[in-house]
Amino acid sequence: MTPSRTDTTAAAETYADGNPLGTPGEHKHHTKAPAKLTLTTVAAALPVAVRKLAPRQMIHSPVMFTVLVGAALSTLISAVRPSVFGIAVTAWLWLTVLFGTLSEAIAEGRGKAQADSLRASRKGVHARLRLPDGSTRDVPGTELRLNDVVICEAGDVIPSDGEIIEGLASVDESTITGESAPVIRESGGDRSSVTGGTRVLSDRIAVRITAETGQTFIDRMIKLVEGAVRQKTPNEIALHVLLVSLTIVFLIVTMSLAPFASLAGATPSPIVLVALLVCLIPTTIGALVPAIGIAGMDRLVQHNVLATSGRAVETAGDITTLLLDKTGTITYGNRRAVNFFPANNVERTELIEAARLCSLADETPEGRSIVDLAADKGVTGPDLAALRKTSGAFVVVEFSASTRMSGLDVDGRQIRKGAASAVAAFVEEAGGQTPAEVDFRVREISAEGGTPLLVARISASSRAEVLGTVHLADVVKPGMHARFAELRKMGIRTVMITGDNPITAKAIAAEAGVDDFVAEATPEDKLAVIKKEHAQGRLVAMTGDGTNDAPALAAADVGVAMNSGTPAAKEAANMVDLDSDPTKLINIVGIGKQLLITRGALTTFSVANDVAKYFAIVPALFTAAFPGLGLLNIMGLATPSSAILSAVIFNALIIIALVPLALRGVKYRAVSANQALGRNLLIFGLGGLIAPFIGIKIIDVLISLIPGIG
């Protein structure tokens, strides 16, 4: 029988219908809605904001720390020489600092509900620890150590992160993914990792613990959504330097105004100087920077992506190349044997028996599926234990991504299966040959995107022969084509790197719609591809799931591991996609770009705003001393005092007014970076220049209605 296109499709259907657990729903986008900005959330954030006023915390933001010092200073002055003006300015200075910490607290608070439900998911979880003698003992989940082995059965909550070392189970991961469709996790392959806090629905697995207490996935997620782990990104550091410089410049400007003005007999009071300084330094962006960063991470979590660093998120905004592995990333990774094709003078049963024999000890999904298919075809024979008893010398050759083969040496025979080129070389070295009809079959299976495995045997008398081919079928995740087209529009080139042969790679690349592919790649090759891209000055993202992807995931600027993947892959990556969706990079890039654009836009606004304030209030301040300046007082502000107070109030209120924008992010459209920059400079620069004139004038009019100020 010829494996036709329908064969693979049939496999796909069984996969989807017959085994709904196998379709992990890992491609759906179920973005969690961000917490709304309500009075309740603001009220809840208020005590946190007050606690953040501690100088020890404030020092991290030099701009806001300057305001804090100014507020303290004017409090002192007002205490000694109280005036309505002094007290009013002092109050608004304190509000300015508070609005800053409040914006940060609100941003942090939005993840709180999610953090609480994550914490609840592992409360009081018990573990069945496997002891050396094979018996088990109940221990609290918190007492587990690295490399402990625990047994989990249907209904159990998995006590910590780990790797399945025995068995297969369907797992409900909805606590972390929000997706209720169960997923299959199994030992041996690239879907072997389990997450603490998720629940086993069926079957029984032995899990080796891979996370230290307090450093599990859920711990990391809690810290992320609460905004607790925040390291300044390179972009933030650059901004930080800019803000500090501006603060120093305006400090000097304000200080030099004092002697200059007193020469003219108009010595300004220290409170006026403090107020002036606060108006001029970039308080708006200084106050909103933490909220912008936290909101960006939060948006990522809402898309079911966990990032270990803000840096990766920002880098994602500039990615130009996306590398993807095939099996488990572009395809579901549930590669299963669907047919056996013997060579011309080999009996079908002989091939099936050999394929089965060399898969008995192969704990990969591919290996197990061959044993299953053999049983379906009526070939059962001895299991591994029985074989061990009846035969003499017995060596298991495990599969590795560099040899691309696996098998057994038993009773002087060497039985192997593996990638066609690898097995062909193995047989040739022993003096054998790959028959033409087998070659033909290999190409046929590959051409339709299947993975052919050759089965070969070297007998005790050193006769090397290829026995036939096993057809492994996998299914491309749906919707790839359109999503890769979208990436192309964003200027990102997609390259599939796979360990599989070139013909299969070509077929899958065409089916998925990637721009390019690299076949027969070893883990080193995957790494080399990244180095090559780097050498050409490109920023590279890599998505993968296997241990063979780990070096590349670590070397990429943005490494996104599929949540279904191995612990090694997840460890090496700087992001994990809980939905195991390789096209999630589109959202990640969007979030990264939006983060950078939002920060840039608000910085532009903030600086423009401050410059405008200078021209809005300085003339008003000195009209009495220098009547000539009255011409510049185009705003016709009532008195110098009300001009200053209006500016301070405006300066504080603008922070609150921009919190929603900081949290939501500036609208991001798929335009080039230059276009986005130009557009934002126009809107936020111009807006920043005009806003103070209007805002301060309105406040000034309102204030002049209040008696006692001026």
Ligand SMILES: Nc1ncnc2c1ncn2[C@@H]1O[C@H](COP(=O)(O)OP(=O)(O)OP(=O)(O)O)[C@@H](O)[C@H]1O
């Ligand atoms: N258990 C196995 N025993 C023998 N050969 C195998 C086994 N599993 C896979 N192979 C062969 O080895 C090749 C390389 O496998 P590897 O895991 O490195 O890459 P892959 O899974 O095909 O692709 P990707 O790198 O995209 O995940 C496979 O294409 C297949 O031909």
Ligand SMILES: [K+]
């Ligand atoms: K300011």
Ligand SMILES: [Mg+2]
């Ligand atoms: Mg893989």
